[in-house]
Every structure is written in C-alpha cells, then in structure tokens.
Amino acid sequence: MKLRLASMIVLVLLAGCTRRGNIEEGGIYTVRSACPQVAIPAATGDMTLFNPAASKDSSAIDVVATITNVRANCQQTGSEIVSVATFDVFAQRRDPSQPRQVVLPFFDTVVQAGDRVVAKRVGAVALNFAAGSYRAQTTAQGTVRISRSAATLPENVREALTRTRKVGDADAAIDPLTDPVIRAAVAQASFQHLVGFQMTDEQLRYNATR
Numbered sequence: 001m002k003l004r005l006a007s008m009i010v011l012v013l014l015a016g017c018t019r020r021g022n023i024e025e026g027g028i029y030t031v032r033s034a035c036p037q038v039a040i041p042a043a044t045g046d047m048t049l050f051n052p053a054a055s056k057d058s059s060a061i062d063v064v065a066t067i068t069n070v071r072a073n074c075q076q077t078g079s080e081i082v083s084v085a086t087f088d089v090f091a092q093r094r095d096p097s098q099p100r101q102v103v104l105p106f107f108d109t110v111v112q113a114g115d116r117v118v119a120k121r122v123g124a125v126a127l128n129f130a131a132g133s134y135r136a137q138t139t140a141q142g143t144v145r146i147s148r149s150a151a152t153l154p155e156n157v158r159e160a161l162t163r164t165r166k167v168g169d170a171d172a173a174i175d176p177l178t179d180p181v182i183r184a185a186v187a188q189a190s191f192q193h194l195v196g197f198q199m200t201d202e203q204l205r206y207n208a209t210r
Contacts, residue, residue: 034151035074036110036144036191038085040067043207044196047104051094056206063102065091065127067196079148083193086141091127092134100129105198108142112150113187119144122198142195150189157185 044067051062069088074081091102103126110119127136153161160176177183199207 033074034076034081034148034189035072036081036083036146036151036193038070038072038083038193038195040070040196041194043204044107044199046207047197047199047203048206049102061094063091063093065089065102065104065197067106070195072193076148081146081148081151082143083146084141084143085193085195086139087195088137088139089125089127090135090137091129093129093136096129096132096134099131102127102129102136106140106142107194107196107198108144109194110144110146111192111194113190114192142193144193146191151191153189154185157182161186 046067047065048061049063049065050056050060052060067087067089071086073084073086076082085108089104091104093100093102103124105122105124108121108123109117112118121142123140123142125138125140127138129136160179160182177186197203
C-alpha cells in the first residue's frame with residue numbers, strides 16, 4: 001500500500017467551491033476549486049492612527065483597528081464566479097470621553113497567479129464609538145467577480161493532472177506540477193480575493209517594523 005500511494009498521485013481538478021484531500025482507491029485525490037482563496041495580506045490587517053499624526057511614540061497612539069473573522073462565500077453563476085468576503089473590524093481608542101466616528105479605508109483586490117493585481121476597489125468602513133466607550137466594532141464586505149473561463153484549466157492540462165498513473169510507468173512517481181508548462185497553467189488559472197486596510201507607505205512601514 002505504501003509503495004502504491006507513493007507511486008500513484010492522482011489530482012482530480014473539479015470546479016466546485018470546496019477543498020479537500022482524500023486517500024482513496026487508486027491514489028490521493030485532491031479537489032481544486034475555481035473559487036479564489038480569500039485572505040488578508042501581511043501587514044494590512046491592522047491600522048494605527050496617531051495624534052499628533054507626525055508622532056510614532058506609543059503615547060501618541062490614538063486608534064488601533066484590526067480586521068478579523070474573514071468569511072468567504074463563493075458562487076458560480078453563469079460565466080462568472082462571485083466571491084464575497086465578509087469581515088469584522090474591531091477598534092480601540094485612547095480617549096473615550098466623547099462620541100466619535102472613525103472612517104477607515106479598505107481595499108478589495110483580485111490577484112491572479114499569486115502576484116498580478118487584476119482588479120482593485122477601495123471602500124470605507126465606519127466605526128462609531130459611544131461616549132465613555134473605548135471600543136467599537138462593525139462588519140463590512142467586499143465582492144469580486146472573476147470570469148469562469150479564466151479560472152478554468154485548459155483540457156490538456158486537466159488531462160495531464162488527472163491521468164491515472166500505474167506502478168511501473170516511467171512517470172508514476174513524478175508530480176505533474178514539476179513540468180513548468182503545467183505549473184504555469186495552474187498558476188494562471190488560480191486567483192486570490194484579498195482584503196485589508198488601504199494604508200500609506202508610512203503606515204505600512206510602521207506595521208512592518210513595530
């Protein structure tokens with residue numbers, strides 16, 4: 001059994017919106033989704049506001065906000081894949097004496113092949129602090145649409161990935177993704193739906209070095 005599993009790696013690529021890996025009769029089957037992966041890019045899930053704005057001392061921190069609890073909902077309708085990312089925003093402020101509204105910008109982005117931004121929209125989320133309250137929270141969402149054809153693998157690539165390999169075949173133990181052509185095609189058909197705070201270069205540097 002160990003020899004068979006090592007030499008028979010079968011990737012089943014389907015267009016559903018779930019991901020799972022199962023060891024079954026005939027090898028290891030992995031379901032590939034046409035839906036984009038939803039995530040928060042590094043250093044964009046937190047935003048810190050200072051007062052005075054030019055200071056970066058801890059004593060000058062005015063508001064700290066965090067994006068969390070990201071939930072993904074993906075539906076395939078006709079020729080489009082619609083991805084909705086819903087998330088919570090929690091914030092804490094230094095001075096709770098007065099009611100206050102803080103509006104923070106966030107981005108909603110589609111990335112193709114891991115490094116190419118193909119669509120981006122900037123929105124805003126409002127946090128309302130009650131008088132006497134240090135904390136506020138709210139919920140927001142971003143929606144992107146991806147062409148189903150762009151997220152679908154070419155037939156020859158699907159065949160190369162799903163072809164059953166038997167013990168004794170010359171390529172039985174070779175991962176088809178080691179082929180640069182196959183790997184590039186899979187990357188081209190892979191998308192990410194990213195959300196995060198829209199920040200200045202200075203704010204990003206602060207997040208990266210704090």
